[in-house]
Amino acid sequence: MSRRRSTTVAAAVSLAAAAAGCGFGPGESTSGEVTLTVTRDYGANVLIETSEEDPAESETVIRFLDRETELTTRYGGGFVQSIDGISGTVADGRSIDWFFFVNGIESPRGAADVPAHGGDRIWWDYRDWTDALRTPAVVGSWPEPFAQVSAGTERLPVRVVCLTVRRPCSDTVERLAAEGVDASIEPRRAVAHADAEALRVLVGPWARVRSDRVAATLEHEPATSGVFARFERAASGWRLAALDESAAPVERLGAGAGLVAGLRAGDDPATWLVTGTDGAGVEAAVGLLRTDSLAHRYAIASAGGHEIPLPEGG
Amino acid sequence: MSSPLAYAPRGGPFGGVGAGAASLYLGALAVAAFAFSNPIVLAGAGAAVVVAGLGARAAAALAASARLSLGLGVLIVAVNAITAQRGDTILVRGGEVPVLGQIDVSAEALVEGGVLALRIAVVLAAFAVHSACVDPDRMLRMLRPLARHSALTATLITRLVPLAAADHARLREAAALRGPAAAPAGRAALVRRLVAGSLDRAVDVAAALELRGYARGAPRDAGPRPTSRHSWRFAAAGAAIVAVVLVARLGGIGDFDAYPTISIAASGWTLALATALPLLAAAPFLGLRGRHG
Numbered sequence: 341m342s343r344r345r346s347t348t349v350a351a352a353v354s355l356a357a358a359a360a361g362c363g364f365g366p367g368e369s370t371s372g373e374v375t376l377t378v379t380r381d382y383g384a385n386v387l388i389e390t391s392e393e394d395p396a397e398s399e400t401v402i403r404f405l406d407r408e409t410e411l412t413t414r415y416g417g418g419f420v421q422s423i424d425g426i427s428g429t430v431a432d433g434r435s436i437d438w439f440f441f442v443n444g445i446e447s448p449r450g451a452a453d454v455p456a457h458g459g460d461r462i463w464w465d466y467r468d469w470t471d472a473l474r475t476p477a478v479v480g481s482w483p484e485p486f487a488q489v490s491a492g493t494e495r496l497p498v499r500v501v502c503l504t505v506r507r508p509c510s511d512t513v514e515r516l517a518a519e520g521v522d523a524s525i526e527p528r529r530a531v532a533h534a535d536a537e538a539l540r541v542l543v544g545p546w547a548r549v550r551s552d553r554v555a556a557t558l559e560h561e562p563a564t565s566g567v568f569a570r571f572e573r574a575a576s577g578w579r580l581a582a583l584d585e586s587a588a589p590v591e592r593l594g595a596g597a598g599l600v601a602g603l604r605a606g607d608d609p610a611t612w613l614v615t616g617t618d619g620a621g622v623e624a625a626v627g628l629l630r631t632d633s634l635a636h637r638y639a640i641a642s643a644g645g646h647e648i649p650l651p652e653g654g
Numbered sequence: 655m656s657s658p659l660a661y662a663p664r665g666g667p668f669g670g671v672g673a674g675a676a677s678l679y680l681g682a683l684a685v686a687a688f689a690f691s692n693p694i695v696l697a698g699a700g701a702a703v704v705v706a707g708l709g710a711r712a713a714a715a716l717a718a719s720a721r722l723s724l725g726l727g728v729l730i731v732a733v734n735a736i737t738a739q740r741g742d743t744i745l746v747r748g749g750e751v752p753v754l755g756q757i758d759v760s761a762e763a764l765v766e767g768g769v770l771a772l773r774i775a776v777v778l779a780a781f782a783v784h785s786a787c788v789d790p791d792r793m794l795r796m797l798r799p800l801a802r803h804s805a806l807t808a809t810l811i812t813r814l815v816p817l818a819a820a821d822h823a824r825l826r827e828a829a830a831l832r833g834p835a836a837a838p839a840g841r842a843a844l845v846r847r848l849v850a851g852s853l854d855r856a857v858d859v860a861a862a863l864e865l866r867g868y869a870r871g872a873p874r875d876a877g878p879r880p881t882s883r884h885s886w887r888f889a890a891a892g893a894a895i896v897a898v899v900l901v902a903r904l905g906g907i908g909d910f911d912a913y914p915t916i917s918i919a920a921s922g923w924t925l926a927l928a929t930a931l932p933l934l935a936a937a938p939f940l941g942l943r944g945r946h947g
Contacts, residue, residue, distance in 0.1 A: 452739035453755040
């Protein structure tokens with residue numbers, strides 16, 4: 341091989357490596373603050389809350405966690421077995437392990453393969469997964485996944501699909517705007533078409549919302565939907581059953597009950613439900629769209645002015 | 655030409671030591687390597703194995719295991735560097751590779767790989783000396799009460815390495831004697847033949863043992879085979895090493911953490927432990943010379 345050809349090949353390899361994100365050292369910083377929250381029992385007990393400014397390009401979820409906690413791993417380091425001595429286990433036939441979410445979305449990949457960029461919200465939770473292995477989307481990282489702080493210019497549009505009177509929908513848009521999220525209100529007809537290119541918030545009573553393909557998964561068990569609640573038909577309409585972590589109903593909420601929950605179909609962007617048993621329930625659900633109510637929650641219900649974290653008792 | 659790992663009577667104080675005492679002595683050094691990840695302690699355990707090997711006149715076995723460990727060690731370090739995606743000191747960002755995922759090489763992963771390689775090297779060296787110096791027949795005799803109904807297990811434990819080593823030497827010699835026109839026998843072909851052959855040989859020995867009444871226990875008139883009067887020295891040294899390792903482990907001496915940044919306990923106690931291991935390994939040889947029986 342001639343010297344010129346060798347130089348060309350070397351240059352091509354270097355360019356390809358650089359394009360693939362290869363290089364020496366930790367790489368450049370990504371701007372913004374990445375936060376880490378460690379909880380247990382479906383977010384009921386907060387163990388650690390910390391943050392890091394401008395993480396390096398090579399920062400990953402496991403490296404961030406490793407610096408803040410005592411960590412043990414399995415399967416080549418990709419699976420977290422214990423954090424600060426709290427270890428995954430099987431007790432009384434129930435399986436408990438560590439799971440993590442990035443910006444409110446359950447990670448389909450191991451913590452070593454997920455980068456942590458400035459603006460990301462990383463949440464580890466130690467939970468009983470016997471009756472729900474997957475909880476694809478949670479509401480506890482509000483205003484993520486809508487804010488998309490770490491996405492830069494590649495943000496997905498946020499659409500509020502309005503299935504009720506205008507007021508709750510505009511209130512939802514206002515609450516998103518207060519968090520810096522620019523959302524548009526979509527007409528009712530949009531409900532039939534799950535949008536793979538947009539984050540959606542379905543606002544309306546359950547009787548209307550359930551016609552959406554993604555929302556309809558809520559009629560299945562938590563093992564399918566990942567949400568520890570379901571709507572049931574009642575004599576005068578609908579009622580909301582709040583489930584515990586073993587997917588058993590704890591209480592049934594009637595008129596005025598609201599629900600905020602996250603769902604996800606496959607790899608599509610998340611769909612949130614801001615719904616209720618009736619119009620009053622929808623308004624109650626809209627009232628839950630604030631950090632104080634949603635932080636560290638998988639989903640949340642409201643009844644008679646009381647907030648009920650789901651799974652109930654979790 | 656015999657393999658350096660094959661058993662041969664070697665004389666010296668270790669030559670006539672009973673299988674139990676020899677196994678306790680050398681096994682204690684392997685236990686030390688398994689019990690600690692601290693490189694200082696592992697270096698001490700390695701020095702102890704070298705002392706034991708030289709004292710047992712098994713320098714060739716040590717050299718053979720070192721050659722094996724070197725290749726294995728490079729492989730372990732390389733694999734750990736690309737699979738262990740932890741550690742704060744990123745040296746190379748390898749990007750995302752299909753199937754393997756993110757590939758970053760950190761200094762901590764390299765060090766952890768090095769520690770694993772060192773541990774393997776120490777354990778291999780201890781077993782190499784054991785294989786070269788401890789009579790497999792004595793091992794078989796010792797194991798009889800423990801594995802009376804499993805001659806195959808016993809022979810695999812005691813005979814596999816010596817048989818494989820001896821067969822390897824013979825196969826290599828035979829390959830070399832085929833003449834200049836013969837195609838060279840590759841290492842992979844030799845290893846394949848070796849593994850298959852050694853298992854066959856171990857099964858043959860097991861069958862012979864069964865036929866000769868291995869499972870019935872020792873004959874009544876078979877008294878204990880005479881062993882060296884120095885056996886107790888090596889047994890005591892082995893027991894002392896195990897005790898020191900246990901106490902040190904329970905006392906939290908010699909901690910090591912590779913992640914998120916390398917943290918090596920290098921206190922006086924750690925250094926004392928690393929020094930104590932070769933001293934304890936040398937102790938049974940002190941004051942003894944030549945062949946004793």
